[in-house]
Amino acid sequence: MRSTIKEVSAAAGVSVTTVSRVLNNEPYVKPETRRRVEAAIAKLEFRPSVAARALAGQRSFQIALLYDNPSPYYIYSIQTGARAHCVERGFRVFFQECDITAPGLATEIAGLIAETHLDGVILSPPVSDSPVVIELLKRSKLPFVRIAPGADLGISPYVFINDEAAAAEVADHLVALGHRRIGFIIGHPDHVSSGQRLAGFRRALAGHGIAEDATLIRQGYFDFDSGHRAGREMLAAAVRPTAIFASNDDMAAGVLAAAHELGLSVPGDIAIAGFDDTDLARLVWPPLTTIRQPTRALAYAAAKMLIDAVEPGGQRLAHELIVRASTVVPDQP
Amino acid sequence: MRSTIKEVSAAAGVSVTTVSRVLNNEPYVKPETRRRVEAAIAKLEFRPSVAARALAGQRSFQIALLYDNPSPYYIYSIQTGARAHCVERGFRVFFQECDITAPGLATEIAGLIAETHLDGVILSPPVSDSPVVIELLKRSKLPFVRIAPGADLGISPYVFINDEAAAAEVADHLVALGHRRIGFIIGHPDHVSSGQRLAGFRRALAGHGIAEDATLIRQGYFDFDSGHRAGREMLAAAVRPTAIFASNDDMAAGVLAAAHELGLSVPGDIAIAGFDDTDLARLVWPPLTTIRQPTRALAYAAAKMLIDAVEPGGQRLAHELIVRASTVVPDQP
DNA sequence: CTGTTAGCGCATTCAT
DNA sequence: ATGAATGCGCTAACAG
Numbered sequence: 193m194r195s196t197i198k199e200v201s202a203a204a205g206v207s208v209t210t211v212s213r214v215l216n217n218e219p220y221v222k223p224e225t226r227r228r229v230e231a232a233i234a235k236l237e238f239r240p241s242v243a244a245r246a247l248a249g250q251r252s253f254q255i256a257l258l259y260d261n262p263s264p265y266y267i268y269s270i271q272t273g274a275r276a277h278c279v280e281r282g283f284r285v286f287f288q289e290c291d292i293t294a295p296g297l298a299t300e301i302a303g304l305i306a307e308t309h310l311d312g313v314i315l316s317p318p319v320s321d322s323p324v325v326i327e328l329l330k331r332s333k334l335p336f337v338r339i340a341p342g343a344d345l346g347i348s349p350y351v352f353i354n355d356e357a358a359a360a361e362v363a364d365h366l367v368a369l370g371h372r373r374i375g376f377i378i379g380h381p382d383h384v385s386s387g388q389r390l391a392g393f394r395r396a397l398a399g400h401g402i403a404e405d406a407t408l409i410r411q412g413y414f415d416f417d418s419g420h421r422a423g424r425e426m427l428a429a430a431v432r433p434t435a436i437f438a439s440n441d442d443m444a445a446g447v448l449a450a451a452h453e454l455g456l457s458v459p460g461d462i463a464i465a466g467f468d469d470t471d472l473a474r475l476v477w478p479p480l481t482t483i484r485q486p487t488r489a490l491a492y493a494a495a496k497m498l499i500d501a502v503e504p505g506g507q508r509l510a511h512e513l514i515v516r517a518s519t520v521v522p523d524q525p
Numbered sequence: 526m527r528s529t530i531k532e533v534s535a536a537a538g539v540s541v542t543t544v545s546r547v548l549n550n551e552p553y554v555k556p557e558t559r560r561r562v563e564a565a566i567a568k569l570e571f572r573p574s575v576a577a578r579a580l581a582g583q584r585s586f587q588i589a590l591l592y593d594n595p596s597p598y599y600i601y602s603i604q605t606g607a608r609a610h611c612v613e614r615g616f617r618v619f620f621q622e623c624d625i626t627a628p629g630l631a632t633e634i635a636g637l638i639a640e641t642h643l644d645g646v647i648l649s650p651p652v653s654d655s656p657v658v659i660e661l662l663k664r665s666k667l668p669f670v671r672i673a674p675g676a677d678l679g680i681s682p683y684v685f686i687n688d689e690a691a692a693a694e695v696a697d698h699l700v701a702l703g704h705r706r707i708g709f710i711i712g713h714p715d716h717v718s719s720g721q722r723l724a725g726f727r728r729a730l731a732g733h734g735i736a737e738d739a740t741l742i743r744q745g746y747f748d749f750d751s752g753h754r755a756g757r758e759m760l761a762a763a764v765r766p767t768a769i770f771a772s773n774d775d776m777a778a779g780v781l782a783a784a785h786e787l788g789l790s791v792p793g794d795i796a797i798a799g800f801d802d803t804d805l806a807r808l809v810w811p812p813l814t815t816i817r818q819p820t821r822a823l824a825y826a827a828a829k830m831l832i833d834a835v836e837p838g839g840q841r842l843a844h845e846l847i848v849r850a851s852t853v854v855p856d857q858p
Numbered sequence: 859c860t861g862t863t864a865g866c867g868c869a870t871t872c873a874t
Numbered sequence: 875a876t877g878a879a880t881g882c883g884c885t886a887a888c889a890g
Contacts, residue, residue, distance in 0.1 A: 194639045196867055207877045212869060220875055237632075239639035243576035243585070244867035247882045251869095252576070264601035275622065284641070287620050289608065299570075306527045306572035308617070452791070529883055540861045545885060553859050577883035580866045584885095 195236040204232035215240055242284065252309035255498060256286040257491070258301070258325065259316045262380075262415035263442045266468065266487060270316050270339070273491030281499045283311075292322045292382065301328055312336060312498045316491070318382040320350070337498040339490055342384020349501065349511050351493045353486070355385045359392030360399075362437055362465050367400045371435040371463060374402075375426045377412040377419055377447070379439035386414075389439045389467065408433055412443045419443025423450035427462060435463035442468075528569040537565035548573055575617065585642035588831060589619040590824070591634070591658065592649045595713075595748035596775045599801065599820060603649050603672070606824030614832045616644075625655045625715065634661055645669060645831045649824070651715035653683070670831040672823055675717020682834065682844050684826045686819070688718045692725030693732075695770055695798050700733045704768040704796060707735075708759045710745040710752055710780070712772035719747075722772045722800065741766055745776045752776025756783030760795060768796035775801075 197215075201208045206229060213221050214229040221229075232238070246252035257274045261267055271287050278285045288304060290297060304310065312335040319325055320338040326347065329336045338350040366374055376393050379386030390409075397404065407429070410422035419438050426433055427450055438444040444466030448458060456462050468487065530548075534541040539562060546554050547562040554562075565571070579585035590607045594600055604620050611618045621637060623630060637643065645668040652658055653671040659680065662669045671683040699707055709726050712719030723742075730737065740762070743755035752771050759766055760783055771777040777799030781791060789795050801820065 198867080208868075209870085209877055210875085213876085216869080222875060225875080237635065239636050241580070241642065241867055242640045243579040243642055244882090245869075246576040247574070247580060247884090248867075248869040249882085264597045268597035268600060271620070272622075284619070286617070287604070289605075302570065303572050307575045309574065309576055457790070458785070531883075541884075542861060542886090543859090546860090549885085555859060558859080574883055577866090578885075580868085581883075581885040582866085 194241075195238045197238070197240065200229065200232045200236055200238045203236060204229045246309040251311055251502070253282060254284045254286065254308055254310055255312045255314065255495070255502075256288050256304060256308075256310055257314045257316065257495075258288050258290055258319045260290050260292050260319055261316065262413065263440065263468075265442070266440075269487035270491040273488035273493075274314060274495045276488075277492045277495035277499065281503075283495075283499055285495075286310075290319065292319055292325070297322070298324050298328050301325060302332070305332060305334060310334060311502045314491070314494045314498055315339065315341075316494075317341075317385060318380065321382075321384055335498060335501045337494045337501075339494050340385055342387075349497045351490050351497065353490065355388035356392035356395070359389035359437075359439075359467065360396040361392075362467065363393045363396035364400075366435045366437060366463065366465060367396065367402070369435075369463065371433075372402055373405070373408065373431075373433040373435070375408040375410070375422075375433035375436035377410050377422045377436065377438040377443050379412060379443075380414040381411070383414070386439060393437060412439060414440050414442060416442050416446045416449075419446025420450050421446070423447030424453070427451060427454050427456060433462070435459075435465065437465040438467070440468045441466035527574075528571045530571070530573065533562065533565045533569055533571045536569060537562045579642040584644055584835070586615060587617045587619065587641055587643055588645045588647065588828070588835075589621050589637060589641075589643055590647045590649065590828075591621050591623055591652045593623050593625050593652055594649065595746065596773065596801075598775065599747075599773075602820035603824040606821035606826075607647060607828045609821075610825045610828035610832065614836075616828075616832055618828075619643075623652065625652055625658070630655070631657050631661050634658060635665070638665060638667060643667060644835045647824070647827045647831055648672065648674075649827075650674075650718060651713065654715075654717055668831060668834045670827045670834075672827050673718055675720075682830045684823050684830065686823065688721035689725035689728070692722035692770075692772075692800065693729040694725075695800065696726045696729035697732075699768045699770060699796065699798060700729065700735070702768075702796065704766075705735055706738070706741065706764075706766040706768070708741040708743070708755075708766035708769035710743050710755045710769065710771040710776050712745060712776075713747040714744070716747070719772060726770060745772060747773050747775060749775050749779045749782075752779025753783050754779070756780030757786070760784060760787050760789060766795070768792075768798065770798040771800070773801050774799035 197208050197211050201211045204211065206225060210221060210225060211229050214226050242252060242254065255278065257270065259267055259270060274285055286304065286308065290300065313329060314337050315325060316339045320341040321343060326344070330347065336348050338348050340352040341350045363374065374397070376390065378390050394404065408426065410425065412418040412422050419442060422443070423436060423446055426436060436447050438447055444464050447464050451458050451462050451464070458464055530541050530544050534544045537544065539558060543554060543558060544562050547559050575585060575587065588611065590603065592600055592603060607618055619637065619641065623633065646662060647670050648658060649672045653674040654676060659677070663680065669681050671681050673685040674683045696707065707730070709723065711723050727737065741759065743758065745751040745755050752775060756769060756779055759769060769780050771780055777797050780797050784791050784795050784797070791797055
């Protein structure tokens, strides 16, 4: 069934060592020999066993992407971005959902690492800032890259966008449309970006001389439900906002549902803004204003940084990589 | 760093074979010995290397879930369902997106199987009916389970819901609400369920004596964009439908966006119905009528069937498993 | 019930 | 520039 390196070596008339050298792109193999080996590999449809390579060598060509996020669109984006780069480099990715509040978290991830001989790990928010995970990774000396970490920037390479500036852009946009009573739904408290987006919102409002109204700021959790709930509360109030800015698109969709339930037209009665890079943004378009966050690009860049660090000859990349968020998507065609 | 079975055996004062027996839940180990070994395992935080197990034995405790679906919500549902069961059984899952139209498909999946020593594969639609994948799996003699296959039911265990009956339920519901001009957006042509849902829709309409109107049936692809396009076309027509039934929720969301763009109120001007089990369904609730398809449960059941088949002592399960779709979600609180 | 022995498929010394 | 020998960590007969 599956062919082995031994069969390849026999077919090519060389030793297994030489085949191994070809497999790993090592120098000192005569071009013609290399061709013969490659021909044998192709003919036998040989695939090196990850298990054998991991056992014999010190690399498994496998990494993991850790996430704990309620948004399927977000998860899909980071999975797609990370996989795209891994495929290019011949690496396998484990998509691992986890619960950063679970007591067994460290054990679970330690198990994943030990069992699968991982070469490195990508952390997406909010795992990027989980002390438990970070501590574990540091102790295990495993390379890791973080997406949008909020603190301890020195401990690992990371990629991010400027959340505060992006949120301020959205708020500026709403004000420019004439809104003064703007509701805000904060993201999940475990995500550092939640605070940054709130800060950007506040800064923008202050810049326009708009006083803050505590009743117009609600806690959300980045999921549809929390946006729906917060939206209902604000829209059912005696004096309601003319616009609501949710910290991500899933919550913005929840607000939209709430508006529908209450018989409000969007954006006539209420304008809604979101934040992210998903089709959900389009769902309420044109009424939705949003930041097209390049989540996919972020994950791709993270995978690249990680694999570059893992590969022997890999050039050191910049420790910090800022991926620019594209600007506010206009709410007019 | 990582401890090995040898260290465990030394710590427990037994041979590695005995540790292996404990690891694999084999009989004929004195209870007390088993306890000693388990204590040593816990103390050393020992994790058996998947690589070593795969190499020495004939099992890797790894399976793959193949999908090729444009809906992030759907993907998230099947991933979550499959993972839930795999965790219970100590299996690892590879979430593998693929392109069933790609020329290199067989090579890619053959590579996955050979490289990772897969124990089995779960196919989700439309991969469930990909001749290329099925042929490959049959030749490799690898156990596989299919979710919602459309044909060749004899070649593998499978799980499904009755798509036709479910779609008919939705259509019946719309008719009961007084609709007679109902648009329909077909799902992706590669999915067998697309045809089944269309059949259910047609059967229901015929049952109510409503003549079919070809201009009210459009081809979609299960993604937001295609729903949006089809929705625009039908809603911009001189005589538009009073309701549109999209074959999944992503397309229903697209129709909703189209309605908004055209200044139509939902469900006042146009009622929209979807099909699936995602939060998207709630997005347009109450205007949305939908079938709450238990996608997660389907994937969970598929994983169970597969692992039962893979495990040595695993009891043969029913070859066919029908998971009931819950009924139409009412469009009134 | 328990231990001994021999590989699984590769990367990796060390030779040549 | 190439090959022979060793072992990674575990399971699988085979003994006892």
